Amino acid sequence: MKKVLFFCLAILLSVSCMKGKSVDLVIHNAKIHTMDDQNTIAQAIAIKDGKVVEVGPDRQIMNKYAADEFIDAQGKDIFPGFADAHGHLMSLARMKLSADLTGTGSMDELLVRVEKYAQKKERPVIVGRGWDQSLWGSKELPTNEELNKRFPDKPVVLYRIDGHAVLVNDAALKKYGVNETTHVEGGEVLKKADGKPSGILLDNAIPLIGEKLPDFPDAELSQALLEIQNELFGYGITDVHEAGLTPHDFKLLRKLVQTNKLTLGIYGMLYPVKENADFAKKHGFLKEKNLLVRSFKVIGDGALGSRGALLKQAYSDDVHNHGLLTTSLADMKRYSALAELTGYQLNIHAIGDSTNRLVLDLITEYAKRNPDHRWRIEHAQVVDVADFDLLAASGAFPSVQPTHAVSDQRWAEARLGKDRLKGAYAYNSLLHKAGMLAIGTDFPVEGMNPFLTIHAAVNRKNAEGNPIEGFLVEEALTEEACLRGMTIWAAFASFQEETKGSLEKGKDATLVILDRPFRSKGTYQPNFSFMTFIKGKSVFSME
Structure with a gap:
């Protein structure tokens, strides 16, 4: 009897040894879009201490690892957590x-x-x-x-x-x-x-x-932020590039991060006012839990909808108006020097073709001294076709919002005329010149829904399917390009590609399990997160 018990124990031990090192979580029976260089699709993922240990076939992962928890994904699509590369x-x-x-x-x-x-x-x-x-x-x-x-x-x-x-x-x-x-x-x-x-x-x-208006109490703002965080997690958005922080807002976000209330990944762009500039000079980059601050945000011009974007030629529907340069060239150069001094990235809002040219000239000059600056043009909404080669040579990183194209299509031609439309909302052309795009929504200007972003980028239509033939369809992005712009390229645009943006060994186990099968072509199909994880911890679940 003792021999039989010993034999059974030996078998159990051998099976345990075959399982190898234990992990915290294994998710299996999935379609895992790793977003690695080979676009590998796997069935299972092993996670320990918030990091990806391995992705691979179900049998390989299930036989190799013992886990504290196993989750059957029921064949659902899994992606790295989506990043909104330009939100507010x-x-x-x-x-x-x-x-x-x-x-x-x-x-x-x-x-x-x-x-x-x-x-x-x-x-x-x-x-x-x-x-x-x-x-x-x-x-x-x-x-x-x-x-x-x-x-x-x-x-x-x-x-x-x-x-x-x-x-x-x-x-x-x-x-x-x-x-x-x-x-x-x-x-x-x-x-x-x-x-x-x-x-x-x-x-x-x-x-x-x-600037003279009484602000809302911090307690109300904080509660609103936590509600927004849950909405983002419900879409599988795990990171937001916050496109402009005043000193007050920076402190408020930082406090919520320090107290573990805000667990969303935040890449903060500081407005280059004196208090923020002094912080950058004194402290350099800030990496604190899920908050990374190492960039400045400059607003170069206005918006097309209010005819404030600065154009080389007058508006087609307002022939006496060229728009507004909201930050002078002298100030842009001053902020450029500040960014160079502190090592911060410079992210410049540029909508009109005139502002985009000014910004491209500025970035080109800086690139001579630092080729890997990753300075960003936020929006790059109207670029003169003649300036596309300059964009390619400058190393400028376009950060775009595809839903703007389908929202603006009602009046874009009236503002710009047919000729200038050739360089407007030109995401495919920008990608071919720059090699990468960061993709966001500009919420609350647009909605935060990433699946509408994908639909707009790939099909060039809004949720209702308009326009029927698509808007400037030659500038549509492929599904892969759009997904990369919301994952690994967004991570690269924020200097986080070593830890985020793909599900590879050693990276953060930050991911979303989608509720419905992923689909990008044809009519818009609503989708949501079934479960969202940040560093291996569930932060949202439908169940």
């Missing part, structure tokens, strides 16, 4: 706390929403965000007459969806000292026919009021 966490948090004006179909609907918000929230100033006059069947920006009638005394400040225009009532203009004589470089106070302010402020004129 803080702007979305403030939008959640403001009057929601997204999708309003008319000025009347906007006014009703503002009134309902004012009835529910007792705020010293009513702030709303998200209106877009192009949805109202209007080419022109609105004026504030109706807003003045509804709100004659309380200041009202309503931001356009892109954040580059704001509609305010006369009470706000009076309170903050803005009138027909106000002038600011890189911005504009639009006027009516009688010379009085229309209520619209563009670009650098916005801070004349915006």
